[in-house]
Amino acid sequence: MKNFSPLLKKEAQRWMMRALDTVLPPRCALTGQIVEAQGTLSPEGWQKLEFITAPFCENCGFPFSFEVQEHTLCAACIDYPPSYDSARAALKYGDGSRDLILGFKHGDKTHLLPGFVPWLCRAGAQMLTQADYLIPVPLHYRRLVRRRYNQAALIAQGISKETGVPVLIEALRRTRSTPPQGYMNASDRHKNVRRAFEIHPLYASMIKDKTLILIDDVYTTGATVNECTKVLKKAGAKAVHILTLARVAHDGFG
Ligand SMILES: [Zn+2]
Numbered sequence: 001m002k003n004f005s006p007l008l009k010k011e012a013q014r015w016m017m018r019a020l021d022t023v024l025p026p027r028c029a030l031t032g033q034i035v036e037a038q039g040t041l042s043p044e045g046w047q048k049l050e051f052i053t054a055p056f057c058e059n060c061g062f063p064f065s066f067e068v069q070e071h072t073l074c075a076a077c078i079d080y081p082p083s084y085d086s087a088r089a090a091l092k093y094g095d096g097s098r099d100l101i102l103g104f105k106h107g108d109k110t111h112l113l114p115g116f117v118p119w120l121c122r123a124g125a126q127m128l129t130q131a132d133y134l135i136p137v138p139l140h141y142r143r144l145v146r147r148r149y150n151q152a153a154l155i156a157q158g159i160s161k162e163t164g165v166p167v168l169i170e171a172l173r174r175t176r177s178t179p180p181q182g183y184m185n186a187s188d189r190h191k192n193v194r195r196a197f198e199i200h201p202l203y204a205s206m207i208k209d210k211t212l213i214l215i216d217d218v219y220t221t222g223a224t225v226n227e228c229t230k231v232l233k234k235a236g237a238k239a240v241h242i243l244t245l246a247r248v249a250h251d252g253f254g
Helices: 004-023 041-046 077-081 095-106 111-125 125-130 142-149 149-162 186-192 201-207 223-234
Strands: 084-092 132-137 170-174 198-200 211-219 239-246
Touching: 084 095, 084 111, 084 125, 095 111, 095 211, 095 239, 111 125, 111 149, 111 239, 125 170, 125 239, 132 149, 142 170, 149 211, 149 223, 170 223, 186 223, 198 201, 211 223, 223 239
Parallel strands: 084 239, 132 211, 211 239
Antiparallel strands: 170 198
């Protein structure tokens, strides 16, 4: 009987979704138009998104608007080499992706996740083949209680389900609550997150000599993921890659 319960649960969820779709037809998260299934976008919604494609910086994934030779680095990576091994993102952070991510993060639109997963798996295809574990960037518990879920952890679980790479949800934790970084410049962001993370002692031995992928929703200046990478490498991680749903891609944030 024990084996049947997940199946029954899934069937009940499917039935609920069908019932909901009849009462509240699924709508595009960007345009509000009625679409075929929950979490999908209308053609106009798609047009609001900019997917990152080559050419981009070999290191941080910053998209170039001109052709470059293979293995080219952006100016920021040459001047200040990041602590991580590589970073990739599915989307440029713009009007469309911002609305999607804010809805997902603060608006309970977690039904968008199945739509995001294939984009992330494509953007991170190379790093995912080498990864031992996925690790979400943690929220401080006070923020987690307020928000009820960590969007990075949901994304990591979605990717794990698709690829089979296991997630270590609690491997990294915040040592203190940090103010939101929305309006901070790069230097303030770095100060804001300095020494704000630590490894959960139970996971220290699991991380040693492993290739890890840090998961977050948005890469802005890289301050948070660089700080997390330092902590993971200090604990003995062999390599740390970064995979985010979107990244800021205008000048000055390369
Ligand atoms: Zn770069």
